[in-house]
Amino acid sequence: xxxxxxxxxxxxxxxSCEEIAAEVKKVADxxxxxxxxxxxxxxxxxxxxxxFVSDLMKNLxxxxxxxxxxxxxxxxxxxxxxxxxxxxxxxxxxxxxxIVVEDIVDTGLTMHxxxxxxxxxxxxxxxxxxxxxxxxxxxxxxxxxxxAFEIPDRFIVGYGLDYDGLGRNLPDVYDVVE
Numbered sequence: 001x002x003x004x005x006x007x008x009x010x011x012x013x014x015x016s017c018e019e020i021a022a023e024v025k026k027v028a029d030x031x032x033x034x035x036x037x038x039x040x041x042x043x044x045x046x047x048x049x050x051x052f053v054s055d056l057m058k059n060l061x062x063x064x065x066x067x068x069x070x071x072x073x074x075x076x077x078x079x080x081x082x083x084x085x086x087x088x089x090x091x092x093x094x095x096x097x098x099i100v101v102e103d104i105v106d107t108g109l110t111m112h113x114x115x116x117x118x119x120x121x122x123x124x125x126x127x128x129x130x131x132x133x134x135x136x137x138x139x140x141x142x143x144x145x146x147x148a149f150e151i152p153d154r155f156i157v158g159y160g161l162d163y164d165g166l167g168r169n170l171p172d173v174y175d176v177v178e
Contacts, residue, residue: 004174006157006167011174015149020131020159020173023148024052027129028059030146031099039063040097042129043089045114046070047168048103051160052131052148056101067091069114089121098123099146103160104132108142115142132156 002013031040039062044053046068057066069089098118105111111128118126129146136153155176157167167174 001172003177004167004170006163006174009163010177011157011167012177013172014154014156014175015159015173017159017171020148021055024055024131025059027146027148028056031056031129032061035062035064035097035099037062038097039065040099041093042066042099042101043093043118044068044101045103045110048160048162049101049131051168052103052129053101056129092121093118094122095124097125098127100126100128102128102130104134104156105130105142105144105147106134106137108138108140111142111144112140131159132161 004011004013042053042057042064044050044066047070049068053066053068057064067089100111100114100118102111105128111130115126115128127145128142130144131148133144133147133150134153135150155163156173157163157176158170158173160168161173162168163176
């Protein structure tokens with residue numbers, strides 16, 4: 001499908017599942033190298049990260065664990081600018097190597113708040129892996145060490161990203177048609 005409709009908007013395919021798989025593998029290769037001999041905790045940010053976390057873990061050869069948290073700042077296709085903590089960690093991260101796994105870093109507000117919150121628990125290290133980064137939209141500085149794609153300011157769905165709850169199941173990524 002090169003063109004789809006989700007709710008009231010049309011989208012056109014921009015990144016194939018094959019391209020995503022290749023970039024996820026590259027991210028995993030870097031993590032494998034950087035964390036050789038360590039056992040990081042991958043901390044997925046729900047809901048959008050679930051496909052990325054799954055595919056990333058399938059490509060990791062190091063020992064690792066996974067857990068999930070939920071922070072939110074989106075409503076529909078727009079960021080609200082207000083970050084809400086919805087679901088927290090149940091295990092201690094003190095002294096642990098943490099890789100926060102996110103679907104997309106847009107304004108950076110959610111990630112900035114999350115890093116502040118996690119830093120209070122004294123992890124050994126704290127890095128970010130994000131499938132997508134929108135550099136032109138960043139409102140705060142966040143260092144995304146492991147990024148698969150830098151994209152322009154466009155609204156996308158697929159591969160875990162949604163538009164009002166729909167589109168997460170699509171294996172490819174689609175850009176909104178303006």
